[in-house]
Amino acid sequence: MKKGILIMLAMMLSMASAQTIKSPNGKLTLKFQLTSEGTPTYELMLGKKSVIETSRLGIEVKNGNGFTEGFEISKVDTTLVDETWQPVWGEVKEIVNNYHELAVTLTLSSEKNRYVVIRFRLFDDGLGFRYEFPLQENLNYFIISNELTEFNLAGDHKAFWMPGDYDTNEYFYTTTKLSEVDATFGVNVNEITAKTVIGKNAVQTPLMMKTADGLYINIHEAALVNYPAMNLVIDQKTFVLTSHLVPDAVGNKAYMQTPHNTPWRTVIVCERAEDILASKLILNLNEPSKIENTSWIKPTKYIGIWWEMHVGTASWSYADVRNVKLDLTDWKNLTPNGRHGATTERTKFYIDFAAKQGFDAVLIEGWNIGWEDWFGQWKEEVFDFVTPYPDFDVAELQKYAEQNGVKLIMHHETSASATNYERRMDEAYRFMKKYGYDAVKTGYVGRIIPRGEFHDGQWMVNHYVHVAKETAKNKIMLDAHEPVRPTGLHRTYPNWLACEAARGNEFNAWSQGNPPEHETILPFTRLMGGPMDYTPGIFEIKMSHYYPDRKEQVHTTLVKQLALYVTMYSPLQMAADYPENYEKHLDAFQFIKDVAVDWDDTKILEAEPGDYITIARKAKGKEEWYLGSITDENARETKIKLSFLNPKQWYVATIYADAKDAHWEKNPMAYEVKKYLVKDKTELKLKLAESGGCAISFKPASEEEVKSVKKY
Numbered sequence: 204m205k206k207g208i209l210i211m212l213a214m215m216l217s218m219a220s221a222q223t224i225k226s227p228n229g230k231l232t233l234k235f236q237l238t239s240e241g242t243p244t245y246e247l248m249l250g251k252k253s254v255i256e257t258s259r260l261g262i263e264v265k266n267g268n269g270f271t272e273g274f275e276i277s278k279v280d281t282t283l284v285d286e287t288w289q290p291v292w293g294e295v296k297e298i299v300n301n302y303h304e305l306a307v308t309l310t311l312s313s314e315k316n317r318y319v320v321i322r323f324r325l326f327d328d329g330l331g332f333r334y335e336f337p338l339q340e341n342l343n344y345f346i347i348s349n350e351l352t353e354f355n356l357a358g359d360h361k362a363f364w365m366p367g368d369y370d371t372n373e374y375f376y377t378t379t380k381l382s383e384v385d386a387t388f389g390v391n392v393n394e395i396t397a398k399t400v401i402g403k404n405a406v407q408t409p410l411m412m413k414t415a416d417g418l419y420i421n422i423h424e425a426a427l428v429n430y431p432a433m434n435l436v437i438d439q440k441t442f443v444l445t446s447h448l449v450p451d452a453v454g455n456k457a458y459m460q461t462p463h464n465t466p467w468r469t470v471i472v473c474e475r476a477e478d479i480l481a482s483k484l485i486l487n488l489n490e491p492s493k494i495e496n497t498s499w500i501k502p503t504k505y506i507g508i509w510w511e512m513h514v515g516t517a518s519w520s521y522a523d524v525r526n527v528k529l530d531l532t533d534w535k536n537l538t539p540n541g542r543h544g545a546t547t548e549r550t551k552f553y554i555d556f557a558a559k560q561g562f563d564a565v566l567i568e569g570w571n572i573g574w575e576d577w578f579g580q581w582k583e584e585v586f587d588f589v590t591p592y593p594d595f596d597v598a599e600l601q602k603y604a605e606q607n608g609v610k611l612i613m614h615h616e617t618s619a620s621a622t623n624y625e626r627r628m629d630e631a632y633r634f635m636k637k638y639g640y641d642a643v644k645t646g647y648v649g650r651i652i653p654r655g656e657f658h659d660g661q662w663m664v665n666h667y668v669h670v671a672k673e674t675a676k677n678k679i680m681l682d683a684h685e686p687v688r689p690t691g692l693h694r695t696y697p698n699w700l701a702c703e704a705a706r707g708n709e710f711n712a713w714s715q716g717n718p719p720e721h722e723t724i725l726p727f728t729r730l731m732g733g734p735m736d737y738t739p740g741i742f743e744i745k746m747s748h749y750y751p752d753r754k755e756q757v758h759t760t761l762v763k764q765l766a767l768y769v770t771m772y773s774p775l776q777m778a779a780d781y782p783e784n785y786e787k788h789l790d791a792f793q794f795i796k797d798v799a800v801d802w803d804d805t806k807i808l809e810a811e812p813g814d815y816i817t818i819a820r821k822a823k824g825k826e827e828w829y830l831g832s833i834t835d836e837n838a839r840e841t842k843i844k845l846s847f848l849n850p851k852q853w854y855v856a857t858i859y860a861d862a863k864d865a866h867w868e869k870n871p872m873a874y875e876v877k878k879y880l881v882k883d884k885t886e887l888k889l890k891l892a893e894s895g896g897c898a899i900s901f902k903p904a905s906e907e908e909v910k911s912v913k914k915y
């Protein structure tokens with residue numbers, strides 16, 4: 204009896220005081236504590252360094268007291284998890300999931316014993332935590348008006364940020380101290396169709412930061428399902444970042460019905476920038492695949508009728524009229540404009556090229572009726588997704604593609620009318636399957652319908668996940684453009700191969716473009732949540748090639764475009780330029796043909812956000828390695844040890860390098876290709892031009908090659 208009381212007393216004491224856990228390697232410490240008002244707080248340390256100082260947690264509820272203070276700890280659970288799992292596709296063959304968990308149950312005795320669980324998972328490379336609202340007697344439905352989660356940073360860190368926005372992630376990044384962030388400039392960017400900037404001091408996640416003493420911190424979220432996306436509002440004096448959720452059409456943030464969990468809030472923290480890129484924390488916080496049989500899911504390299512529309516030599520639309528209606532327009536008798544890209548003939552030309560050059564698939568945009576006035580009207584019924592233009596023969600192309608062993612990728616631009624898409628998707632997916640398509644690229648350009656909703660609010664977050672589920676049911680692979688930024692859901696829905704959800708290469712065709720540093724920041728920001736369909740591989744760098752007075756250009760060298768196939772991880776990679784442009788540079792094109800899209804292993808060899816990245820990857824099931832190295836506007840020299848290679852083997856390294864006088868602006872297309880015999884002991888010297896790159900393939904050398912190819 205006495206012993207029982209003592210144990211109870213000890214438990215009560217321990218619950219009143221701080222709860223602490225350490226990461227498996229002991230370096231990170233997480234401390235949870237209630238304030239004297241019963242407000243939950245947490246704190247994160249790396250050794251003796253503070254990463255997140257005492258920060259408030261809490262959720263405000265509409266018409267109620269919410270979950271902000273007055274809590275008591277009613278239960279504490281801790282566990283250690285150490286397991287390994289295999290992704291369906293990925294950067295590595297196996298992923299270790301190793302963390303210490305602390306789950307604190309907090310009860311509001313003033314509110315009829317309502318409770319919430321705050322679950323923390325502490326990995327060696329960072330922290331994830333979320334709010335869980337289990338099914339309980341006194342809590343069913345509630346509306347979140349604000350999430351109060353704070354990230355109280357220990358200093359005025361350098362940040363790689365883009366404006367906080369409810370609708371778009373297609374800005375380029377700016378690098379400043381937190382105190383110097385001014386996100387209102389985004390209002391002046393007129394090349395983004397739908398944008399809703401939050402304010403001067405609000406930024407998006409993934410937010411990449413570097414502290415004065417060289418620590419790398421990345422804040423994002425994992426498993427964003429049935430909840431709005433999180434932006435961060437910066438207090439520019441105290442460096443406290445506070446969660447700012449995307450609202451819905453009537454100003455609410457999230458509609459909850461228990462049991463209901465929020466997404467995980469993630470803080471990745473590493474002493475080396477390379478380890479940020481290698482982190483699997485966000486994937487580990489997502490649920491395992493919900494698709495049982497995944498054999499139909501295939502990493503894909505594709506070409507497409509696409510860049511020519513962005514450049515302007517072809518059009519998505521069939522006719523040059525400005526007012527059409529799905530059911531009233533006489534589509535067969537429209538006068539063709541003579542520039543329509545998606546014709547049967549041009550598609551066959553792409554299929555031929557794909558078959559000859561070994562590509563898996565061809566994407567065709569502008570194949571379906573509706574493009575004449577798709578843009579800018581906030582129109583509900585722009586596309587029906589099942590009626591081809593008169594000059595696009597679906598049945599004939601199905602036959603032709605099959606005969607040539609090439610897959611076709613369907614395009615569903617929704618014009619952001621998600622209601623229209625949801626009404627028509629069943630029929631659209633049936634149409635796809637009937638004509639042999641098993642991959643779709645979706646798009647959400649423009650202001651969202653239902654009107655008043657935003658791209659990143661709860662309604663649209665649910666829509667994107669709905670599309671992932673419906674496509675999975677139909678064994679269709681998915682590539683979403685203009686969705687909310689990814690949060691690792693491709694683990695749960697591996698048919699969701701990629702998203703755009705950032706400023707892609709397309710901006711280089713028709714806007715001020717992407718600055719030379721852009722691709723050195725994306726892996727540290729946007730790609731933390733998942734693969735990007737960046738559409739690399741532009742060889743004809745300057746748009747003046749097509750129109751003499753055009754100033755637009757890709758802000759890289761040609762070789763940097765090659766290196767992106769390795770540095771920008773995606774199981775879906777496009778060779779985005781015209782086949783005609785590849786025909787002119789078949790020696791450089793060889794790298795795009797060879798490079799893998801699925802990997803056994805990945806080595807982040809060197810990286811610094813905003814400056815440079817060098818990555819080597821081993822092709823899935825092969826002894827081949829591919830290396831990509833890129834730099835920002837500064838030229839760069841670096842030495843790379845090939846210790847990742849199998850020491851028992853000689854390799855032929857084909858090195859695609861910027862020519863001596865290459866320069867992204869002055870001479871972007873100058874390159875050289877050289878072959879050398881190399882080994883694990885070899886140290887390569889790479890020279891990258893201003894906004895240049897280097898791409899290398901390593902293939903096992905034959906006996907003949909060991910004798911004939913020159914040693915490095």
Ligand code: NOJ
Nearest residue numbers: 568616646648684703709
């Ligand atoms: C924007 C997408 O990012 C792009 O790839 C597509 O071609 C256009 N929308 C048209 O749908």
Ligand code: CA
Nearest residue numbers: 684685703707
């Ligand atoms: Ca886009």
